[in-house]
Amino acid sequence: MRKSVFVIILLVLLSYFFPVIELFNFSPETLKRYTEISNIIINSDNDFLKYNFPGSGAKTDPYVIENYTITGPNGVISVSNTHKYFVIRNCLISGSSDFGIIISDIADGTAIIENNTISSCGLSGIRFGENSRVQGQIITGNLLINNVEGISIYTNDNNIITNNFLINNEKWGVGLVWGGINNTITNNYFFSNYNELDFTQATDEGSGNDWNGNYWNNWNGFKPYPIGGSGEAYDYSPLVCDDNDTDNLVNEIENALHCDINNPDTDGDGVFDGEEVESGTDPLDPSSFPASSDNSEPTSSDNSEPTSSDNSEPTTTISIPLGTTTGFIIVFVSLISLSLLSYRVLFRRIK
Ligand SMILES: [Ca+2]
Ligand SMILES: [Ca+2]
Numbered sequence: 001m002r003k004s005v006f007v008i009i010l011l012v013l014l015s016y017f018f019p020v021i022e023l024f025n026f027s028p029e030t031l032k033r034y035t036e037i038s039n040i041i042i043n044s045d046n047d048f049l050k051y052n053f054p055g056s057g058a059k060t061d062p063y064v065i066e067n068y069t070i071t072g073p074n075g076v077i078s079v080s081n082t083h084k085y086f087v088i089r090n091c092l093i094s095g096s097s098d099f100g101i102i103i104s105d106i107a108d109g110t111a112i113i114e115n116n117t118i119s120s121c122g123l124s125g126i127r128f129g130e131n132s133r134v135q136g137q138i139i140t141g142n143l144l145i146n147n148v149e150g151i152s153i154y155t156n157d158n159n160i161i162t163n164n165f166l167i168n169n170e171k172w173g174v175g176l177v178w179g180g181i182n183n184t185i186t187n188n189y190f191f192s193n194y195n196e197l198d199f200t201q202a203t204d205e206g207s208g209n210d211w212n213g214n215y216w217n218n219w220n221g222f223k224p225y226p227i228g229g230s231g232e233a234y235d236y237s238p239l240v241c242d243d244n245d246t247d248n249l250v251n252e253i254e255n256a257l258h259c260d261i262n263n264p265d266t267d268g269d270g271v272f273d274g275e276e277v278e279s280g281t282d283p284l285d286p287s288s289f290p291a292s293s294d295n296s297e298p299t300s301s302d303n304s305e306p307t308s309s310d311n312s313e314p315t316t317t318i319s320i321p322l323g324t325t326t327g328f329i330i331v332f333v334s335l336i337s338l339s340l341l342s343y344r345v346l347f348r349r350i351k
């Protein structure tokens with residue numbers, strides 16, 4: 001009896017050190033819509049048939065790869081060597097060791113990648129592959145958050161990247177790498193994707209690409225906004241957006257993340273929404289906040305009442321809650337004491 005109590009206590013304490021990383025803060029009702037799958041690998045037109053996707057692959061009736069959840073280091077949607085038309089839509093992909101979605105060598109203008117949520121990938125959330133032809137495709141309405149790179153297009157032309165949310169990706173929100181011409185990158189929302197080399201949120205190593213009309217949270221207000229990389233590109237008409245509650249997160253991004261546009265601290269943990277998103281913590285989860293932040297008292301000066309977070313369906317990822325340093329020390333000491341105690345109890349039993 002005592003032993004099992006100790007085991008339970010130990011498990012609870014261990015879970016503090018090795019917390020479960022919840023991938024998506026979706027309601028159970030919403031999750032019913034999705035099918036879990038380990039990955040989707042299409043390497044020929046015939047491979048579309050293996051998965052029984054709806055559609056026929058015609059331009060007017062593309063294959064629809066929709067409503068899948070894919071998690072873990074081997075989780076990816078990969079499409080290559082195809083001529084059929086297809087759409088990848090409303091998928092949730094998280095934690096891949098390299099790519100969320102990778103496309104290589106497909107027929108021009110055959111792919112639409114829309115409204116997916118892709119987070120915590122070790123390389124690119126979406127990549128159009130190196131040394132392969134991926135041209136005239138559309139990437140729209142996706143949320144790319146906490147990846148190393150948001151969207152990376154390698155040496156390819158005429159792609160359209162629009163209405164995406166590029167949030168807190170480490171190297172860049174969008175990168176046109178090793179070249180690429182006549183790509184259009186417009187009406188996207190860039191927040192805190194800082195390229196360590198030049199502190200801009202995007203990079204362009206090609207020429208003739210159109211970067212006009214995006215939102216950049218670090219734009220200084222003087223046109224134009226410079227894009228990094230050798231292409232010397234600029235956004236000549238950056239978007240200006242409203243931030244109702246002045247938490248540094250504009251309304252459009254708050255809506256994309258299901259935050260409250262009129263409450264600077266949606267989850268009431270004392271840290272503003274903008275700071276949470278910039279730190280990679282969850283603005284909808286009061287147990288997730290930046291480890292360094294002192295959230296002993298709310299930083300919100302207006303005392304708007306906490307939102308009941310209605311029944312919106314959050315799309316943001318949840319990062320690992322680490323707690324405070326003090327909490328860490330207390331738990332560490334308790335864990336050691338309890339381990340010693342349970343060892344002594346077990347040892348006595350055996351004797
Ligand atoms: Ca705001
Ligand atoms: Ca807010």
Ligand SMILES: [Ca+2]
Pocket residue numbers: 265266267268269270271272273276283
């Ligand atoms: Ca908060």
Ligand SMILES: [Ca+2]
Pocket residue numbers: 267269276281282283284285286287288289
């Ligand atoms: Ca939080």
